[in-house]
Amino acid sequence: MNSGNYRDETTGNTPLEGQQLEAGTKGDGDRFRNSWWPLKRNQSFRDAPEHSDQQPVPQRSEIGASGLEGSYPRGDFPATPNEHPQALTSASHNTIGEDDDLTAFGVHAAQPAQSQEEAASDPGNERPTHGPHWAPNRAFSAERADWSDSRHFSPLEPAEDGEKRNPSQPSVAMxxxxxxxxxxxxxxxxxxxxxxxxxxxxxxxxxxxxxxxxxxxxxxxxxxxxxxxxxxxxxxxxxxxxxxxxxxxxVRKIPVPAAGLEACSDRRFVEPRQAGQLADAARALELHGVVVLKAPPGNGRRTAALRLLATLRSVREPLALFDLEPEWSKPSVELLPKTVGEGYVLDLSEFPEGEPDDRFGRDLANYGADDNQKGWFLVVLASPQHWKGSWFEPTSNLTVSLSSPDAKPLVERELSARSCFDRVEWLAQPAFEEIWRSNPSAQEARRLGRIIANADHQNLQKIVDEFKGWHDHIEMLLNKEPKGQGHPSLLSTRATVWAGALLHGGQSRSVLKAADALLETLEISRTPAEVLADATSSRRLQAASLSLRGDQAFHQEDKHDLAHAILQNLWEEFPTQRELLRSWAVSVAADPSIPDEDAELITKMLLRLSTARRDGDILDSIGSGIVGRRRPLAVEALTDAALDPQIGAYVRNRLYLWAKQGKEESETLKLVAEVCGGRLGEELPEIALTRLRWVAGRAPLGSRTVADAFSCLVTTRPDEVRKAMDTWFDNDKLKWQAFVVFLALASSDPGIEFLLQGVEDANGRRRFVAGWQWLLAQEADREVVNRQLDKWEKRAEQGSLSRELLIDLFADVYEPEIYRGGLNRFFSDTRDFFRSFWGQVLDEAIYRNRRRREG
Structure with a gap:
């Protein structure tokens, strides 16, 4: 855009001496000269003094490189970017007829939005829905165009033609x-x-x-x-x-890598112990295209599912296999993928809160019928306690109960796969007979195989004890006979055993403090006098069989994973006290007198216990209880877990539930925002942004939590943030989230840079204008919005942000008559007002407003 000095022809003065303001393009002539007036209170833009000579205001026509010229109806007049003074910026569908041939000028008629069904039936569909050929007002789109046409309609309304535009939707050429x-x-x-x-x-x-x-x-x-x-x-x-x-x-599709199929290969796979179950499942899958394997987690059901999909006889080529990771409020068949030549495994063990929708079972049966015709196949993993009633009845003919394979042959194949052929013969020893009689699940059998493979030598009893969770040793620790005066009581010893497991490798002082905290939780008085009259610290540690290495306390290290086994035993043996135990453990981690290193040990131990037991209540306690300066420990632990290949899906699902169900500005919502704004967002931006969308939906305008999260993400993953913002802006149901995030971005230096980079694109500029217009219309949050506008003004006055660019942008924000919120910043009785940043914004807004009304 060209610049020029503007002189009041009545006085001959130049109000902004030496200031270069945006005019129009070359040939615009003089500015709306009598706009140099301060807006008084109770005075509207319509009360502005008119130009004395009534000289007609010239049309601001834009001539592109092609030579095409157009006018602007209803004030659809965009400011031309300074960088491209002669770029074609817009044109009117009132000026150019539908039959005009504009291709010679690089202009292509915009087409109505195409539905998925229409697109699916159009193999020649190569029409893009965004980019340089996308026109929001069904007028036309032009190459090299810079659209800025949002100023005449509300950001909460669709475009004039009623079509809801989604510029983030990809173009798919068939x-x-x-x-x-x-x-x-x-x-x-x-x-x-x-x-x-x-x-x-x-x-x-x-x-x-x-x-x-x-x-x-x-x-x-x-x-x-x-x-x-x-x-x-x-x-x-x-x-x-x-x-x-x-x-x-x-529903997200995660490819199953080749290594993940090894467990279902011929040399490792063992069929379920109940004969015929796998064959029944295979027939159901071939016939219906979908089968439900009803079995508890850990019995080998996922391996069986992959085996079924990998050995289908009705397909000519092997299927591409995917795990499905749903992110839904309730299960919906409509969200399941349908791609020819693909096989899917859907685990429905973790159900959303609330009653299941009885429609899902019926829809699943129909999805299977469609599968059989089209060539995609689905295996659903369901827990017996969930798959019943309205879920089960419509799918009874395609549901198969699945037992675990026999443990001994499975362990044999696991050892052979690890090249431990010499240890296969150990399995025939009497030490394992009790295990074979109990016939543990597939998950436990594989664990036994790992223990045997990793054993240093042939100590079969030790292998069996570890497999049993060191049960006999733990029973001995918890039931030592008190020795009388000067020795700890039974309960005191138990508390120290449990505290030592929670803090395995922590400072002995922390272990004793944690034990005392548990006793106090149990209302066992621990006054200084009682502590001094009790057993000494060394006797307490000795009674719990804790050894010291320097100042660190350990349970017996020759018993692999004993500390974790003790906590598992505690949760198993005292199920009615789990809430108390969670509260105790988290309170110790949050205690500021506990060293950070020890608090980190507790957090990681609790996280492992939660995922091993699939106990969401433990994760909930971590999220709500580890706060303040200890919050980074919870963030780091949850981030590691969410990225872990073994337990990641479970932890990510829990983060999703927290984000979706959390209360406004709750501690769990803050935790989700910090996790998703950090390393999780950097490595899995789609996962993080999905959860941050829910956080933003429950956050107030100006939320510091949201601002901090997006400040990090726009630095590490700007492209993904922009795609997400584009989609949220174009979805009426997500407007609140979009504008909360917009203000959050406008509140940080990285976010401001991100927003200003976006205005180089026509859609980015449109959303920038629409975002501020919507925010200014929120009466209840006016103070929050104005604080950020004041910061933008300060940066412009200091020169850290481009003054000319911001004047150009905010003139668009304030120009339409339908947006008159936040005008207090324009009230002034001094002529110096127009030397200020907002004075220049007002001048440009008045100019554009009049041009629009007179155009």
Whole structure:
């Protein structure tokens, strides 16, 4: 945009001597000269003094490189960017007829939005829905165009044609059954189920590895082959994923890496102990396209599911296998993917809160019927306590109960797979007979195989004791006969044993303090006199069989994983006291007198206990109880767990529930924001932004929690944040979240830089204007919004932000007559007002407003 000096022709003065203000493009002529007046209270823009000579205000036409010229109806007049003074910025559908041939000028007629169904049935669909050919007002779009047309309609309303635009929706070109996705779309997949092997870690971040082992973080071209069934299902499935990705509920696909299929290979797989179950499941899958395996977690059901999908006889080519990680308020078949040549495993063990929807069972049966025709297959893993009633009845003909495989042959194959052939013969020894009689689950059998493989020597009894969780040793520790005066009581010894397990490797002082805290929780008085009359510290530690290494206390280190086994035993043996035990353990971690290193030990031990037991209450206690200066410990522990290939899916699901169900500015919401704004957001931005959207929906405007999280994310993952913001702005149900995040970004230096970088794009500028307009319309939050505007003004006056750019942007914000909120900043009785930042914004807004009304 050109600049010029403006002189009041009545006085001959130049009010802003030496100031260069934005005018129009070349040939605009003089400015609306009599706009140099301060706005008084109770005076509207309509009361502005009119120009004395009534000289017509020239039209601000924009001439593009092509030579196309257009006028602007209803004030649809964009400010031309300073960097491109002659760029084509907009044009009117009132000026150019529908039949005019504009292709010679680089202009293409915009088309109405196309539904998924229409797109699916159009294999030649190559029309983009965003980018340089996307026009929001169904007028036309132009190459090199810089659209700035949001000022004449509310950000809470759709465009004039009634179409809700989604500029973040990808363009998918269909050709010969191939759907090609542009390079701007991130297809990173993250996360695994709880039973995945450690080898699947490589598939956690971004996407699966390619055949050479190179990580393909963001593909530049992705094609989905429809195998002769047309482009519809493929196109719909991919668009379904993209359209729900940042918005509401959706289901994420995580590729199963080749290493993850090893457990279901011929040399390792053992069929369920009850004959015929796997064959029944295979028949149901072949016939219906979907089968429900009803079995408890840990019995080998996921391995069986992969085996079923990998050995289907009705498919010519092996299926591409995926774990499905749902993020939904309630299960919905509509969100499940449907892509030809793919097989899915859906674990429904962790159900959302509330009663199940009886429609899901019926829809699942219909989904299976569709599967059988189209060529995609689904295995559902369900727990017996959940899969019943309205869930079970519609799917009874495709539900198969699944038993665990026999333990002994499974251990044999696990040892052979680890090349421990010499240890297979150990399994015939009498020491293992009791284990074979109990026939433990597949998960436990594999654990036994690992213990045997890792044993230093052939001490079979020690192997068996570890497998049993050191039960006999723990019983001995907890039931030592008190020796009388000067020795600890039975309860005191137990408290020290449990505290030593919670703080295994911590300072002995912390162990004793934790033991005393438990006694106090149990209302056992521990006054100084009583402590001094009790057993000495050394006797208390000795009675609990804790050894010292320097100042650190340890349970017997030759008994592998004894500390964790003690806590497992505590939770198992005293189920009615779990709430008390959680409260005690978390309070010790939060105690500021406990060293940080010891508090970290407690946090990690509790986290491991929670995930091993799948006990969400322990995680909830960590989230709400470890606060203040100890919060970073909880953040770090939860981040590690959320990124872990074994337990990550479980922890991520818990973070999702916290974000969705947390109360405004609660401690758990703050914890979710800190986790998602940190390393989790950097490595799995889609996961983090989904949860932050829920946090923002429960946060007030100006939330520091949201601001801090997004301040980090726009630094590490700006592209993903921008995609998410684009989607939220275009979804009426997510407007509040969008504007909470917008103000959060406007509250930090990284966020401000991010927003200003976005205005270089037409959609980014439109959202910048719409964001501030909406915020200014919120009467209840006016003070919060004005504080941030004052900070922007200060940065502009100091020169840390471009003054000209901000004047240009905020003139658009304040120009439309429908936005008149926050005008107090324009009240002034001094002529110096127009030398200020807001004075220049007002002048430009008046000018644009009049041009719009007279145009």
């Amino acid at each position: 050709e010969n059954g191939l759907a090609s996705v542009g390079p701007e779309i991130s297809l990173g997949n993250s996360g695994q189920g709880e039973s995945c092997s450690a080898d699947q870690a490589s598939g956690q971040v971004n996407a699966q590895q390619d055949v050479e082992g190179r990580p393909s973080k963001v593909p530049t071209h992705v094609s989905f082959f429809s195998q002769g069934n047309g482009s519809g299902p493929t196109h719909q499935a991919f668009n379904q994923n993209v359209n729900n990705y940042w918005k509401a509920d959706f």
